[in-house]
Amino acid sequence: MAMRIVARREGRWWTVDIPELGVVTQARRLDQVRAMAREAAALALDVDESSIRVDLDIEVDDAIRLSWEAARDKEARARADAADAARLARNAVTGLRSQGLTQREAAEVLGVSYQRIAQLEKRAG
Numbered sequence: 807m808a809m810r811i812v813a814r815r816e817g818r819w820w821t822v823d824i825p826e827l828g829v830v831t832q833a834r835r836l837d838q839v840r841a842m843a844r845e846a847a848a849l850a851l852d853v854d855e856s857s858i859r860v861d862l863d864i865e866v867d868d869a870i871r872l873s874w875e876a877a878r879d880k881e882a883r884a885r886a887d888a889a890d891a892a893r894l895a896r897n898a899v900t901g902l903r904s905q906g907l908t909q910r911e912a913a914e915v916l917g918v919s920y921q922r923i924a925q926l927e928k929r930a931g
Contacts, residue, residue, distance in 0.1 A: 807857055811843040814865040822846070836864075896930040899923055 812823045813836070820833045822843050831846040833839045840860050848855040902912040909927070913920040 807851075807853070808859045808861060809843065809847050810861045810863065811839070812863045812865055813839045824850075827851070892929070896926050899926040900930050903927065 809824055809826055812825065813820050813833075814823075815821075818834070820836055820839050822831045822833055822839050824830070824843060824847055827847060827850045829846050829850050831842050833842040840862060843860045843862075844855045844858045847858045847860070851858075898916065899912055902915060903909075907915065909920045909923045913923045916923070
């Protein structure tokens with residue numbers, strides 16, 4: 807039997823709410839929340855704890871959640887930008903090399919080491 811539980815930090819404790827049952831319990835640490843919820847639900851329903859599965863929602867301040875979501879979005883954009891930058895760099899190296907420049911000449915033109923040119927060529931493969 808699945809139970810949705812909601813945990814929120816209040817002072818030094820985690821308050822654990824089981825809305826479906828109107829039951830509230832608490833835990834000292836977040837890693838104890840599921841076990842405490844299973845125990846409370848089992849007592850309220852008079853069933854074995856092993857029959858209870860909990861789906862945990864953790865509530866945090868909106869400002870914290872929004873900050874985290876913004877960070878994740880920026881990380882995703884940064885990964886996409888880095889991939890795009892790498893593609894453009896490979897295109898530049900390919901263009902210079904197709905004009906007959908050596909790796910060392912391409913490196914001088916682009917302001918990088920010839921080893922970097924070799925890496926970019928290998929990845930352009």
